[in-house]
Amino acid sequence: MSESIKKYREENSLLTGGITFCSTKQVGGQGMKNKVLKKLLALSLAAGMAVAAIGCGSSETTAEGSAPAEAVSEEASAEGVTEKTASGKLDLVTIYPSDGSTASGVVTGYKADILAKRGLQAEVWAWSEEKTNAILASGDLPDIMFVNGEKLNTLIEAGLVLNLDDYLTEEKLPHVLGDSPLMTAINYSREYRSAGEGVLYGIPTQVGVFELPKDNGLWADTGRDAVKVNWDVYYAAGCPEINSVDDLIPVMKKMMEIKPEADDGTKTWGTILNAGSDATYWGNIQLWNKWFGYESDNLPYLIESDMVNGVYSSILETGKDSLYYKGLKWYNECYREGVMDPDSINNDRETQKAKVEKSLACMIPSGTAAGWAGYLPVYIKGQQLYPEKWLQSYGIDNYLVVSAKCKNLEAALRAVDMLADPDTYFEIYCGPEGIQWEYDEEGLVMPTEYGLDCAINGTDVEINGEKIVLWLDKDRITSDKYAASYFGPDGAREYKGISEWYEVKAVNNDNEDYVQWRETFGYDRFYDQVVDNNAFYAESPLDNVVNFCPQPEDTMQLTIDAIKECVVEASWKMVYSDSEDAFDKIWAQMIQDCIELDGEAIVQWRMDELNKAMEIKDALSAD
Numbered sequence: 001m002s003e004s005i006k007k008y009r010e011e012n013s014l015l016t017g018g019i020t021f022c023s024t025k026q027v028g029g030q031g032m033k034n035k036v037l038k039k040l041l042a043l044s045l046a047a048g049m050a051v052a053a054i055g056c057g058s059s060e061t062t063a064e065g066s067a068p069a070e071a072v073s074e075e076a077s078a079e080g081v082t083e084k085t086a087s088g089k090l091d092l093v094t095i096y097p098s099d100g101s102t103a104s105g106v107v108t109g110y111k112a113d114i115l116a117k118r119g120l121q122a123e124v125w126a127w128s129e130e131k132t133n134a135i136l137a138s139g140d141l142p143d144i145m146f147v148n149g150e151k152l153n154t155l156i157e158a159g160l161v162l163n164l165d166d167y168l169t170e171e172k173l174p175h176v177l178g179d180s181p182l183m184t185a186i187n188y189s190r191e192y193r194s195a196g197e198g199v200l201y202g203i204p205t206q207v208g209v210f211e212l213p214k215d216n217g218l219w220a221d222t223g224r225d226a227v228k229v230n231w232d233v234y235y236a237a238g239c240p241e242i243n244s245v246d247d248l249i250p251v252m253k254k255m256m257e258i259k260p261e262a263d264d265g266t267k268t269w270g271t272i273l274n275a276g277s278d279a280t281y282w283g284n285i286q287l288w289n290k291w292f293g294y295e296s297d298n299l300p301y302l303i304e305s306d307m308v309n310g311v312y313s314s315i316l317e318t319g320k321d322s323l324y325y326k327g328l329k330w331y332n333e334c335y336r337e338g339v340m341d342p343d344s345i346n347n348d349r350e351t352q353k354a355k356v357e358k359s360l361a362c363m364i365p366s367g368t369a370a371g372w373a374g375y376l377p378v379y380i381k382g383q384q385l386y387p388e389k390w391l392q393s394y395g396i397d398n399y400l401v402v403s404a405k406c407k408n409l410e411a412a413l414r415a416v417d418m419l420a421d422p423d424t425y426f427e428i429y430c431g432p433e434g435i436q437w438e439y440d441e442e443g444l445v446m447p448t449e450y451g452l453d454c455a456i457n458g459t460d461v462e463i464n465g466e467k468i469v470l471w472l473d474k475d476r477i478t479s480d481k482y483a484a485s486y487f488g489p490d491g492a493r494e495y496k497g498i499s500e501w502y503e504v505k506a507v508n509n510d511n512e513d514y515v516q517w518r519e520t521f522g523y524d525r526f527y528d529q530v531v532d533n534n535a536f537y538a539e540s541p542l543d544n545v546v547n548f549c550p551q552p553e554d555t556m557q558l559t560i561d562a563i564k565e566c567v568v569e570a571s572w573k574m575v576y577s578d579s580e581d582a583f584d585k586i587w588a589q590m591i592q593d594c595i596e597l598d599g600e601a602i603v604q605w606r607m608d609e610l611n612k613a614m615e616i617k618d619a620l621s622a623d
Contacts, residue, residue, distance in 0.1 A: 090121040091411035094142035095472070096135065098205070098398045100127045102472050109466045114427045118418055120411060136160075141403035143412040146475045148397045149193055152202045156195040161401040162409075164200045164416075165190075172413050175420035181209045181393070181479040182420065183622035188394040191620065203416070204395025207479040210387065210538060222536075223388040224370040225290040226377035226526065230363050231513050233259045234378075239520045243381055245291070245330055248364055252339040255363040262361040270339025272355050273331070273367040275572070276348035280564060282571040284344075284367040288327035293386040293537060297546050299324075300560055301606035302567075302599055307386040310541035312610055314603045316591060325587065331366075331575045332583055339363075345572055376517050377526045385530055386537050393544050394620075400477055419477045426483035426495035428471050431463050436498055445486045447498050455499040456507050468497075541614075548613035549606070556605070559598055566593045 104126035107115060115122050125131070125142055135141055136151060139160055147155065155161045168177055168186075176182060185204040193202050227248070233255045234240075240251050252270025259268050277283030281299035289296050293308035302315045304323055315322045334340035341347070341355070349368065356362040356369040365371035400419070406412045418424050430437055436451025447455070454461045461468045482492035494500040523529040530536045552560060570590035577583040 089119075090116060091119060091408055091414075092121045092123060093144060093408070093411050093415040094123050094125060095415070096125045096132075096142045096145040097127050097472060098146035098148075098475050101470065101474060102127075103469070107471075110432055110463050111428060111471055113432065114424065115418075118414060120415055120418070122415065139405075141401075141405065143403055143406045143408070144415060145401050145403065146205065146398055147202070147401060149202075149399065152193055152399050152401065153195050155401060156197070156201050160404055161201050162404050162406070163197075164203065164402060167409075167413055168200065172410075173417045173420070175417045176203065176477070179207075179420055179477075179479050180622050182207050182477060184620055185394045185479075187620040187622060189399065193399060202399025202401050203477050205398045205400060205475050205477050206392060207395045207477070208389070208391025208393060209479045209481070210389045210391060222377070222385050222526070222530065224287065225293075225385050225388050227291055227380055227383075228365055228371045228375040228377050230255065230259075230360060230371070230374060231376040231517070232374070233363060235516055235520070242378055245380060246333070247380075249333060249337050249339055252334075252363045253337065256339065259363075262359040264359050266355060266359040266361040268361045268363065269341040269355075270363045271331075271334055271366045272341040272347065272352055272362045272369070273344035273575075274347040274349050274352035274369075275345050276350075276352075277368045278564075278568045282568045284331070284575075285324060285327050285571075286368050287366050287370060288330070289323060290386075290388070291380075291383060292323060293384040294323055295386075295542075298606065298610070300564060302563065302594060302603050303606055303610075305542055307540040307542055308384040308537045312542070312607060314607070316594060316599055316603060319591065320587070328571055328574045328587075329583065332577055335575055336578070340575075345576070376513060379521075379526065379529050379533065379535070381533070383530075383533075384535050384537060386540060389543075394547070398475065400475065416477075419472065419475065422478045422480040422483050422495055423485050425476060425478065426486050426493065429468065429495055429497045430486075430493075431461065431468055435463050436461050445488050445493050447501060447503050451498050452503060452507075455497070455501075455504045544617050545610060545613045548616045549609045552605070556602070560602060563594055563597050563599055563602065566590060566597065 104124045107122045185207045237254050273284045286296050295305045298305050304313050352369050356365050360374045438448050440446045483495045486493045490502045574583050574586050
């Protein structure tokens with residue numbers, strides 16, 4: 001264990017960014033045993049009669065692809081498995097999912113065939129909160145169970161789950177071991193989800209990995225991290241050239257002249273802000289920051305996060321050179337030139353969204369509403385873009401555990417590794433060969449006519465009368481989104497159904513707007529244009545750093561709240577300033593007020609914590 005992680009764990013018990021960090025300080029000896037016994041007793045009392053319902057045969061819900069578990073009693077299942085195992089056939093593994101979205105019962109149909117290829121048969125126990133508590137109270141776990149961090153801690157302290165480090169080998173868990181992002185998340189689990197023991201009890205699920213668009217994919221942009229225009233109006237205006245953000249203002253004026261009212265009668269504006277997103281900082285700076293590869297998560301501490309260059313900087317020090325100052329200046333220009341909705345300060349978040357996304361009454365979205373349908377991205381020379389990442393690099397609060405009482409550990413480990421194999425999910429989502437996909441003469445995976453028809457029209461795919469449905473989707477442990485062994489003309493196939501495949505997107509994305517965009521800018525995709533300008537930065541040294549920063553103490557938070565009120569009020573005043581001179585006076589006063597509120601100490605504290613967090617993040621990396 002690195003010294004930075006060890007020190008961090010000893011000093012902190014924190015909740016940051018949806019991740020709970022627990023102290024390693026332990027209550028030893030009999031005290032700990034009594035604590036665990038009391039917790040399990042409480043669960044037992046809460047569960048009540050539910051304990052009696054637990055067993056391999058219990059089931060409350062069934063669906064296509066599963067058989068009622070009543071048809072396979074616990075004794076019958078055990079006897080059947082013994083017989084099959086002895087004859088070299090299938091091993092039964094019992095699984096308790098994280099919620100009720102996966103059908104319970106013995107898995108049947110084409111999914112049973114997928115399991116059988118791996119020598120397995122699976123029975124999913126019906127999920128409920130009461131049953132979860134009953135399982136924990138009784139100690140009678142299924143072979144594989146998915147639990148949150150709190151329940152994981154209880155299971156570890158009670159000695160009910162296995163230390164999986166003993167089995168993390170190429171022979172037993174090759175797909176787990178070969179998944180580098182998953183192994184980084186496993187390092188996190190060892191440090192923060194092992195009841196202080198520093199070993200692997202719970203394998204994280206839904207580990208997120210940012211993946212670049214495929215080279216020959218049809219359409220890819222950078223989500224919210226780009227300037228977007230109301231395409232129909234921009235195209236009608238002749239697609240005027242935009243070489244700087246300052247050029248956006250006359251372009252918005254021209255677009256407003258062409259379209260003074262939206263189709264529903266709403267007055268159009270060049271851009272529209274809202275005052276309902278000022279939770280911890282002035283929220284309307286969000287998209288402005290994203291246009292230049294910055295993130296806003298450190299603004300409550302007066303710090304800018306330059307994701308492209310991997311630099312944190314204090315607004316108190318950079319002053320008028322800060323991106324924050326330049327953003328406020330641009331919004332003020334929009335206001336004084338008459339292209340910003342003057343009611344912006346009276347808009348709440350939903351009002352802004354309605355004007356931007358429902359009415360399409362905005363020419364160039366900014367603030368917090370990016371604009372989706374009806375808006376397309378434009379690249380401005382000099383921009384450096386960092387793509388938005390809706391990811392959980394260390395997984396979500398859901399962990400796979402293996403029962404310490406598991407009778408057929410070899411089979412259970414095979415099932416665990418299966419859930420780390422992206423080919424498993426290809427076979428689940430895409431079904432067997434010949435239904436919605438097939439091999440061509442060159443051995444490439446191609447959609448069938450039936451598969452294309454279902455994907456394009458959004459109809460259900462059926463396999464011998466069985467609909468393709470999600471199975472343990474929330475409990476997957478593979479971090480990959482592409483199959484390992486199924487390849488199409490554009491490389492490995494995405495496993496989450498053929499709606500993500502090139503052939504389907506070629507139809508769904510071949511609308512008039514996209515054709516016009518390509519003809520206007522000369523690129524197949526916005527992504528290609530950005531890359532051609534050396535302006536795409538997929539990763540940053542600052543990725544995930546804030547996840548390891550502690551929350552401020554209560555007294556410090558009061559200071560931060562006071563600074564926020566000062567900055568938000570001043571920011572709105574600057575946006576609505578009547579002159580540059582008035583703008584700069586408000587800026588200077590805001591900086592002075594922040595300093596008098598001890599803002600410099602807040603900046604220094606946060607900078608120190610960011611440096612510590614960087615060390616911790618780097619120490620967890622499996623690369």
